[in-house]
Amino acid sequence: MNLYGVINQNENGKLPFPWELETLLLFSVTAQEWRQGRFTSKDRNFVAMINCIRNHQHPVVDKLKGTNDLVNELFVALGSVQFEAQEYPYYKLYRYNWYFSFVNSKVNMPEIFQQKLGSNYKKYAVLAMALWIILCNHSYTVPQKLYRYILSQFPAELTHLTITRDEYKNQLASITTCIDDYAYCLRPSYTYPFIQEKGIVYLPLPHLLMRSVTSAMLYRITQNDNHLANLIGKEVLEPYLYQIILRSGLFDEVYPEQEYIPLGHHGTKSRTLDVLTRKGNHYIFFDSKMYAPRRDLRIFDQDAYKREIDRLATNCKQIYEHIRHRFPSQYNPFLLQAEINPDDIYGLVVLREDPRILIDYIYKKTATLLEIPYKSSEYKWLCRHVGIISLADVEKYCFTHSDLPDHIYGGQSRECLTDFWLTEAVDSGAIQDSEFKSFKKDILDDCRRLFKKCAGLGLLN
Secondary structure, eight states, X not given: OBTTBSOOTTOTTSSOOHHHHHHHHHHHHHSOOOOSSOOOTTOHHHHHHHHHHHHXXXXXXXXXXXXXHHHHHHHHHHHHHHTGGGSOHHHHHHHHHHHHHOBOSSOBHHHHHHHHHSSOHHHHHHHHHHHHHHHHOTTOOOOHHHHHHHHHTOHHHHHHTEEEHHHHHHHHHHHOSOGGGGGTSOOGGGTOOEEEETTEEEOSOGGGHHHHTTHHHXXXXXXXXXXHHHHHIIIIIHHHHHHHHHHHTOSSEEEEOOEEOOTTSTTOOEEOOSEEEEETTEEEEEEEEOOOOOGGGGGTOHHHHHHHHHHHHHHHHHHHHIIIIIXXXXXXXXXXXXXXXXXXXXXXXXXXXXOOOOHHHHHHHHHHHHTOOTTSHHHHHHHHHEEEEEHHHHHHHHHHTOOHHHXXXXXXXXXXXXXXXXXXXXXXXXXXXXXXXXXXXXXXXXXXXXXXXXXXXXXXX
């Protein structure tokens, strides 16, 4: 762990990766005790177990060998356990603080959060960040008394982040009962980083703290409540996307979703995509989706995989119809009323979480839905002008004021039609967004005040 994420690129696999430790934890929780004591990184048994996990091949992988689906499905499974762990933690904390602080006439997120999770979101963020900072100091052995004191300052938050060992086993059994799935499956630790056993609370995988107080919390408050999930998607996620794009200053014009009357509909109003932007003579539209990949994608479930492609292709079809047939003939809110070249219009589906399904599969399904011949000129237009990106991709460009428009229409970033969109590295240290910097300072100031209390009690010695 470090202050910028989890993975040190120089390690090159010499140490266990986070997802390998996550897999080992699943076995450790479910197995009988082997011995008392602790492992060190040089313990031969520990090394042997990590190598066993690293070298294990899921039976489905063997089954798919030699097929075109192998790389795609393996990439989806690997991405589900690897990509989120490598996101810049401060971006995630800012995003979810914005969500859970949002209030308008239709939704009161602080009230919902308090009802579901017994506290305000900022306290969860400070708890996670304080522990994260301490554990990023690899030269410092954290004394038990310091852990105990910090956790004592967040009793309600600790309760909601803790699961008993028996409950952990039950949750894991509801996800999968096959140990072959352990390397990829959803982990209860994503939601509950603390595990209670025989009166002791453990934090076996500190790197999951950030996940547990960000993406996992949105799952928790919307679980089994589709109405609330749809409400949050419409009233909270859409304004967030609009705000960060507007504040970035990267576009000449930015508009939120607009109402318009389609041709021939006699007064019945429809809505545009969520965010409409212009940079020069290029028009880029963004559509936010309250989307999370199905958990069975992680364990090579073929039906889940096909349904996911269908779902994403339907989103792309919607984008295509707007930018190809409705704009600008049926609506055009922009001040610049010049002739618009169809080749200068782009539309992007913005996902809360990207499943990393190879986009070629999605384009082919979209073309089928639109009845566009594969490899036709119109199919090439679809691939070059309709894309799928994650919200994290948009954030890294907007917060650093990097040239998002140019990376979308510039062409150099997607030389191949099947390349992912927005894959370029962006320096998270070059942040320009003032609201984000203010939030980061506020969280770190709260952590400093907590550490000052610890120092006053002699706990940092």
